[in-house]
Amino acid sequence: MSLSTPLTRVRASRDDLLMRAGVALLAVVLLLMVGLPLWSLLVKGFQDRDGNFVGLANYVSYFSTPALFNSALNSLHVAAVCTLIVVPIAFLYAYALTRAVLPLRWLFQGVALIPIFAPSLLPGLALIYLFGTQGFFKSWLGGGQIYGFEGIVIAQVFYCLPHAMMILVTALATADARLYEAADVLGASKLRVFFTVTLPGAKYGVISAALVVFTLVITDFGVAKVIGGNFNVLATDVYKQVIGQQNFSMGAVVGMVLLAPAALAFAVDRFVQRKQVALLTARAVPLVPRRKAGRDIFYTLFCTLVAAGILAILGMAVWSSFIKYWPYNLSLTWANYKFEAFDANGWDSYTNSLVMAAGAAIVGTALTFTGAWLTEKTRGFHLVRDLVRLLAFLPMAVPGLVLGLGYIFFFNAPANPLNFLYATMAILVINTVAHFYTVGHLTATTALKQIDPEFEAVSASLKVPIWRTFARVTAPICLPSILDVAVYLFVNAMTTVSSVIFLYSPDTKLASVAAVNIEEAGTTAAATALCVVIVVTSAAVKALHLLADRFVLGHLQAWRRR
Amino acid sequence: MRGASEDVRNPLTQPLPLAGEWGKIRLPYLEVRNLHKRFGDFTALGDISLDIGEGEFVCFLGPSGCGKTTLLRAIAGLDPQTSGTIRQKGRDVSALPPAQRDFGIVFQSYALFPNLSVADNVGYGLVSRRQKRAEIARRVGELLAMVGLPDAGPKYPAQLSGGQQQRVALARALATSPGLLLLDEPLSALDARVRLRLRHEIKALQRTLGVTTIMVTHDQEEALTMADRIVVMNQGAIEQVGGPQDVYRAPSTAFVADFVGAMNFLDGTFTAPDRVSVGAASFACLPQDGLATGSKVRLCIRPEDVRVRDLPAGIPNRLTVTVGELDFVGAFCRASLRAAEIALVADFSSNLMRDLGVARGKTLDVALPPDRLRVFTA
Numbered sequence: 001m002s003l004s005t006p007l008t009r010v011r012a013s014r015d016d017l018l019m020r021a022g023v024a025l026l027a028v029v030l031l032l033m034v035g036l037p038l039w040s041l042l043v044k045g046f047q048d049r050d051g052n053f054v055g056l057a058n059y060v061s062y063f064s065t066p067a068l069f070n071s072a073l074n075s076l077h078v079a080a081v082c083t084l085i086v087v088p089i090a091f092l093y094a095y096a097l098t099r100a101v102l103p104l105r106w107l108f109q110g111v112a113l114i115p116i117f118a119p120s121l122l123p124g125l126a127l128i129y130l131f132g133t134q135g136f137f138k139s140w141l142g143g144g145q146i147y148g149f150e151g152i153v154i155a156q157v158f159y160c161l162p163h164a165m166m167i168l169v170t171a172l173a174t175a176d177a178r179l180y181e182a183a184d185v186l187g188a189s190k191l192r193v194f195f196t197v198t199l200p201g202a203k204y205g206v207i208s209a210a211l212v213v214f215t216l217v218i219t220d221f222g223v224a225k226v227i228g229g230n231f232n233v234l235a236t237d238v239y240k241q242v243i244g245q246q247n248f249s250m251g252a253v254v255g256m257v258l259l260a261p262a263a264l265a266f267a268v269d270r271f272v273q274r275k276q277v278a279l280l281t282a283r284a285v286p287l288v289p290r291r292k293a294g295r296d297i298f299y300t301l302f303c304t305l306v307a308a309g310i311l312a313i314l315g316m317a318v319w320s321s322f323i324k325y326w327p328y329n330l331s332l333t334w335a336n337y338k339f340e341a342f343d344a345n346g347w348d349s350y351t352n353s354l355v356m357a358a359g360a361a362i363v364g365t366a367l368t369f370t371g372a373w374l375t376e377k378t379r380g381f382h383l384v385r386d387l388v389r390l391l392a393f394l395p396m397a398v399p400g401l402v403l404g405l406g407y408i409f410f411f412n413a414p415a416n417p418l419n420f421l422y423a424t425m426a427i428l429v430i431n432t433v434a435h436f437y438t439v440g441h442l443t444a445t446t447a448l449k450q451i452d453p454e455f456e457a458v459s460a461s462l463k464v465p466i467w468r469t470f471a472r473v474t475a476p477i478c479l480p481s482i483l484d485v486a487v488y489l490f491v492n493a494m495t496t497v498s499s500v501i502f503l504y505s506p507d508t509k510l511a512s513v514a515a516v517n518i519e520e521a522g523t524t525a526a527a528t529a530l531c532v533v534i535v536v537t538s539a540a541v542k543a544l545h546l547l548a549d550r551f552v553l554g555h556l557q558a559w560r561r562r
Numbered sequence: 563m564r565g566a567s568e569d570v571r572n573p574l575t576q577p578l579p580l581a582g583e584w585g586k587i588r589l590p591y592l593e594v595r596n597l598h599k600r601f602g603d604f605t606a607l608g609d610i611s612l613d614i615g616e617g618e619f620v621c622f623l624g625p626s627g628c629g630k631t632t633l634l635r636a637i638a639g640l641d642p643q644t645s646g647t648i649r650q651k652g653r654d655v656s657a658l659p660p661a662q663r664d665f666g667i668v669f670q671s672y673a674l675f676p677n678l679s680v681a682d683n684v685g686y687g688l689v690s691r692r693q694k695r696a697e698i699a700r701r702v703g704e705l706l707a708m709v710g711l712p713d714a715g716p717k718y719p720a721q722l723s724g725g726q727q728q729r730v731a732l733a734r735a736l737a738t739s740p741g742l743l744l745l746d747e748p749l750s751a752l753d754a755r756v757r758l759r760l761r762h763e764i765k766a767l768q769r770t771l772g773v774t775t776i777m778v779t780h781d782q783e784e785a786l787t788m789a790d791r792i793v794v795m796n797q798g799a800i801e802q803v804g805g806p807q808d809v810y811r812a813p814s815t816a817f818v819a820d821f822v823g824a825m826n827f828l829d830g831t832f833t834a835p836d837r838v839s840v841g842a843a844s845f846a847c848l849p850q851d852g853l854a855t856g857s858k859v860r861l862c863i864r865p866e867d868v869r870v871r872d873l874p875a876g877i878p879n880r881l882t883v884t885v886g887e888l889d890f891v892g893a894f895c896r897a898s899l900r901a902a903e904i905a906l907v908a909d910f911s912s913n914l915m916r917d918l919g920v921a922r923g924k925t926l927d928v929a930l931p932p933d934r935l936r937v938f939t940a
Contacts, residue, residue, distance in 0.1 A: 006645060007644060007645050008642055008643050008644065008645055008646065008656055008657055009657060010639065010642040010657050010658070010659060011657050011658060011659060011662075012659065013659035013660075013661045013662060014661075015659075015661060016659060452669075452671050452673045454669045454671060454673035455673055455675065457638070457640050457660065457667060457669075457673070458667065458669075458673050458686075458734075459686070460640075460659070460660035460661040461638070461660060461661075461663075461665055461666055461667045461687075461735070461740070462666075462686055462687025462734070462737070462738060463661055463687060463691070463738070464686060464687060464689075472675075472678070473675045473677060473678065476677045477676060477677055557677070558718070559676055559677045559678075559718040559719075559720060560676075560720065561718075561720070561721075
């Protein structure tokens, strides 16, 4: 009887139709932004220079050319060493910030975040000034040189530290004080408490931090470009194959090789995160560290040392950017900031960066937030929603250089009707949004999951169109997260080098790319100056964000107060 | 409280009339027919049919996972059924999206819009109906006064207590004068004291407005005090539909007997049309239809129906029991009693305790009145 009754097929309301159209449109946009460029790259790896299918010939030649294959080994080697150095330092630093009583805690936290606002070129350049052929402390190396493996490692440690630290601070901050009280009452030793309570609680954070550092080092291009010397890595190989030798097919192959470890690390991270359960229940008592002289002094010293290292590298970059003629004339000058003298674009590249970053922030925030909302709230339509989720996750696993290369192949193809976008500012914005899409999507999804799932049901029962509830309730509630995403996109658009280096035209050159070009031409001081301008700009935007968060948002969001 | 519902002469609890008599009675406001809901292999609702009359207050009662919320959400169209039909006021709404159905809904989480003032929350559904501003303000004021929060308009939800927030949610749901009010565990997130007060207020409001109301709850006391009719559900099926008195006094299944109120269960064998043996003892009960002699049964009696005082000679089902644990519950004591292999609990008033000097270890004579015994197949 029940089997013969017809199944209920619910008619779609106007809201449903509108949202499904939105999800479908989003799927198309993401396919164009992410899916098809990567597909073009994949295809290109199986073609010769003239576009004929050659099967695995390119891969065979890659793996049988020791010069190329060695880069892959070098990349893995550097990434592994950096991970082993960064994660313990970041763990101790994060532990100090969350579990010890530090004087000027906010300052220590702020200093450790600075590298995020710098292009990865900056630590490389600063190291040249410190230990390069004419470096201040060259004698310390005792005949060795900074160009190569050691230089890359030191610069990467600077560059990756904040990423690992932020993850570990989050992991260590969510501790239940009652677990420690229970361990205390049961008479566990400090060491035992660390291994049975602290470490298990932060386990997933440690794994995640390690994978993030590994991926960052493998995929980063700026550091190796500046200070790698003859030590070749995958990222510089892609650049050399494509820009230097115009060998796009081999570039594509190296790109695919570069994609493999990044994608693997990403997959492992997702797998591990899935196993994680909420350790901090709503009833947990947050852990507030108490004063303990010995421990606090140790951690204050440790943090001072690390912060000093970060400031030394940053300070060196700032100072050297003002110096007339290193190392012979150390008097100060603004000359290095007159970029017209070093690059045809002059300060225009900086203006371009601002326009691009603002564009990416606005377009990217609107797209990720609306996209996340559509993906979460559309009824039915599961297949398309899953496709959108997959495409939103993909960019996280794809190195910028690989995505940029894919863009060349896809958008520069004469047959592509979107060809007109090539070499415009628009493609830089699109590419940057695509490159950093995942974090925006995840942040928006998390924010949406935190609000009551029944808002849509209520507005349907009140016959209010769903988009109205989106504009009047959902988006205003998520405003802090929306701002977070916008600032994240802005800062990354300012500092990124990898993806956009293949896509700029003479008119749309960005500051970070100009810095690479200037450095390539041998004018280290001006390149450093340009990096300093980028750091100052992105840090200023972040500072504005914090101020806005504190004062403007507090005022606009009076409803949060009890 | 419970007595009030006896006055409700609901045609739907009566046997269905013959075809020719349809015109004489009201059609049900909501007709649910053969509703199924499956999630993969799991059957959340299996062939549910139910009629709800206009102006009725119906409670879906059952343990968590019994399908009561699933049924409510199917009626709202939020999570549509797999198959089956739902007619509201004669109109087939089975395949309509929620926005095209006529209902107001209140959730356990209140789901108030935190960034809008209380007045904007209540007026949320009115604004989109293009009513005049002054008209909306008047209606909002009226609704807030109705739920007892005349001055809360300019406040934000976070500034109100849980009980106040739930009243605002109720006002918002009623603002557009829906024909059907759906309440999904509206009181579960509140303190016991607030919960008691809101029970009365919601019931009084519903009676004044006469709006057909369905409330989902797992709290049997809530259902007994508020509902005109209770739909007891278990494992995706309806166990019993009836007034609070029926459900409490005459549970139709062992599950209902156990779930609603406290109940003693004695495992026994059906030996004659009006006799059940439990171990060595034999009890008289009302004549039962449809039970084969020799079949395994469960004999039930409520703790308050165990008789102790003034037992006349020759009273049936007399037992001599020893008093075990005594749990003091305030107005009465719940006593554990034992006679050979029979274990019972009984509620004794404080007076009775004093008068008979009931104490742990003492022996007592009790009787289980045959008209209060119910028999279910085991």
